[in-house]
Amino acid sequence: MRPPVEPSAAFASCPERHGTGSEKWDRWAGRDVLPAWVADMDFRAPDEVLAALHARVDHGVFGYTHEPPGFRPALCGHLARRHGWEVDPDWIVAAPGVVTALALTARLCAGPGDDILTFTPVYPPFLTLPGLAGRGCVRVPLVEAAAAWSIDFDALAAAAGASRAKLLWLCHPHNPTGTVWSRAALLRVADVAERHGITVVSDEIWADLVLDDDAGHVPFASLDHPAARRAITLVAPSKTWNLAGLGCAAAIIRDESLRRRFRTAGGGLVPMVNPLGYAAAEAAWQHGDAWRRELLAILRHHRTLVLDRVAMIPGLSCRAWQATYLAWIDCRATGVSDPQAACEAAGLGPSDGRTFGLPGFIRLNTACPADRLAVALDRLAAAFAPG
Numbered sequence: 289m290r291p292p293v294e295p296s297a298a299f300a301s302c303p304e305r306h307g308t309g310s311e312k313w314d315r316w317a318g319r320d321v322l323p324a325w326v327a328d329m330d331f332r333a334p335d336e337v338l339a340a341l342h343a344r345v346d347h348g349v350f351g352y353t354h355e356p357p358g359f360r361p362a363l364c365g366h367l368a369r370r371h372g373w374e375v376d377p378d379w380i381v382a383a384p385g386v387v388t389a390l391a392l393t394a395r396l397c398a399g400p401g402d403d404i405l406t407f408t409p410v411y412p413p414f415l416t417l418p419g420l421a422g423r424g425c426v427r428v429p430l431v432e433a434a435a436a437w438s439i440d441f442d443a444l445a446a447a448a449g450a451s452r453a454k455l456l457w458l459c460h461p462h463n464p465t466g467t468v469w470s471r472a473a474l475l476r477v478a479d480v481a482e483r484h485g486i487t488v489v490s491d492e493i494w495a496d497l498v499l500d501d502d503a504g505h506v507p508f509a510s511l512d513h514p515a516a517r518r519a520i521t522l523v524a525p526s527k528t529w530n531l532a533g534l535g536c537a538a539a540i541i542r543d544e545s546l547r548r549r550f551r552t553a554g555g556g557l558v559p560m561v562n563p564l565g566y567a568a569a570e571a572a573w574q575h576g577d578a579w580r581r582e583l584l585a586i587l588r589h590h591r592t593l594v595l596d597r598v599a600m601i602p603g604l605s606c607r608a609w610q611a612t613y614l615a616w617i618d619c620r621a622t623g624v625s626d627p628q629a630a631c632e633a634a635g636l637g638p639s640d641g642r643t644f645g646l647p648g649f650i651r652l653n654t655a656c657p658a659d660r661l662a663v664a665l666d667r668l669a670a671a672f673a674p675g
């Protein structure tokens with residue numbers, strides 16, 4: 289028997305989100321469909337973050353805002369404590385979102401008609417942003433094995449050699465499979481990038497939600513490798529502390545000339561980070577670790593609940609995810625041609641695998657109070673009930 293996880297009040301319930309402009313909850317408004325798609329959590333942010341936001345609001349003046357003096361030290365301290373990565377504060381550039389920063393790198397590090405490599409299935413903007421920037425997207429499918437998803441390095445090298453790839457967008461840990469790339473895998477990615485003159489952009493937005501202690505996160509740019517020294521790392525507090533609506537992220541760029549060009553790449557189109565985003569990020573990185581650890585215990589428990597339930601539903605399978613709160617569920621053996629439609633008809637709203645580049649899968653967001661997850665799992669079973 290596994291010990292039960294007793295969530296504290298912070299994780300036992302969630303305030304009503306209907307009518308708050310929530311992207312997640314508005315999607316099926318008016319229908320009995322439980323939203324379990326977009327990656328935000330049905331939990332309030334930590335008290336420490338709320339206190340910092342209250343203090344900033346009480347100041348009452350919200351003029352144009354530079355990074356407050358505590359922002360970079362808070363991020364450096366967090367990266368050193370959590371990942372053993374010593375970052376020079378000068379390497380940090382704030383950005384209003386990781387997706388915005390990715391879009392900037394498409395324009396900065398590749399020219400019109402050049403290609404961007406990415407491992408699929410993947411977080412949908414990795415597939416759509418290159419085209420929006422007039423760049424090609426070259427997909428390198430991950431390999432499915434019984435225990436884990438892995439990178440096909442021969443396919444990666446072949447794709448790098450056969451394309452006009454200037455960039456590789458790495459999702460680390462990987463959304464949607466929840467894979468934490470090992471140091472050995474990262475070094476092999478770095479070798480390919482170096483051989484072909486490719487800049488690696490490592491999206492590490494999920495790095496603080498590694499569920500298993502033995503699957504430690506190694507920041508790509510912390511490798512002792514030339515490709516790591518000219519990489520761009522993207523981080524944010526938004527997934528870990530549920531702050532996505534506040535629009536605050538950071539790029540970490542060691543190469544000075546690249547960093548200088550990144551700062552101006554927005555060309556007036558990219559807004560400054562807002563003062564509340566800064567306040568929340570700084571508080572989360574500095575004071576959010578106890579809350580984060582409690583969250584991880586809940587998410588590990590939810591992973592067990594989902595895996596146990598999925599194993600009981602004929603035709604469904606799911607590999608244990610090492611990071612994130614996202615279950616990537618293979619529905620192909622059910623024979624159901626449109627798993628997303630089947631789920632919605634049963635009152636469950638996951639993400640559709642097609643948008644990640646892999647039909648036949650759904651992605652289920654497990655970051656919600658346990659009673660809500662139980663309803664989601666009942667509806668998942670109903671969606672694929674025989675007959």
Ligand SMILES: Cc1ncc(COP(=O)(O)O)c(C=O)c1O
Nearest residue numbers: 327385386387388411463493537
């Ligand atoms: C891998 C990845 N990158 C970026 C984002 C979004 O980042 P932002 O809201 O800062 O643009 C997400 C959100 O789910 C994500 O999963």
